Amino acid sequence: MATSFWKARDFLFCGVCGTLLDLDNIRYASCPLCGFKRMAKDIEDKETRYSITAEDMRRQLKTQPFVDVVVQKTVIDGTCPKCKHNKLEYDQRQLRSADEGATTFYECPKCNYRFNEN
Ligand SMILES: [Zn+2]
Ligand SMILES: [Zn+2]
Structure with missing residues (x-):
């Protein structure tokens, strides 16, 4: 597995409670549990170039439950x-x-x- 993936992966977990952040919104990742938000911009600013899409993440982390913030059904x-x-x-x-x-x-x-x- 690419190192860059695991670096990027660290930024996808809530800094407060450690839950996998929901990356569905392209602008920010948010914690479904406590509401912690991390701007996608912040992720890009880190040492790794953030080239992995939310979809790639989900594929890699498919053991994680599918976390939803449903707008409408x-x-x-x-x-x-x-x-x-x-x-x-x-x-x-x-x-x-x-x-x-x-x-x-x-x-x-x-x-x-x-x-x-x-
Ligand atoms: Zn949290
Ligand atoms: Zn059914």
């Missing part, structure tokens, strides 16, 4: 791939810049199964 007709429930909730968020499109996350309200489509 919409209920749609759809079938849960897991339990076949006939309603799904979804929310859309920008993972990177506004130019690169959004990822839609679906969640089954019944079994809480989550998946996304690009």
Whole structure:
């Protein structure tokens, strides 16, 4: 694993409680537990060049729970791939810049199964 990743990774944990910061917002990472915020700019200013996207982070840290700050959820007709429930909730968020499109996350309200489509 690249050293730069682990350096950048240190900045992604809450300085107060050590929780993995939520990097969904491109401007800052915030702690889902205590609200601690770290500006993305601060991360860039550190010794490592911050070239890793939030998406890369999530892939690397997939053992961490998916932490959400959900802006809004919409209920749609759809079938849960897991339990076949006939309603799904979804929310859309920008993972990177506004130019690169959004990822839609679906969640089954019944079994809480989550998946996304690009
Ligand atoms: Zn915290
Ligand atoms: Zn389900």
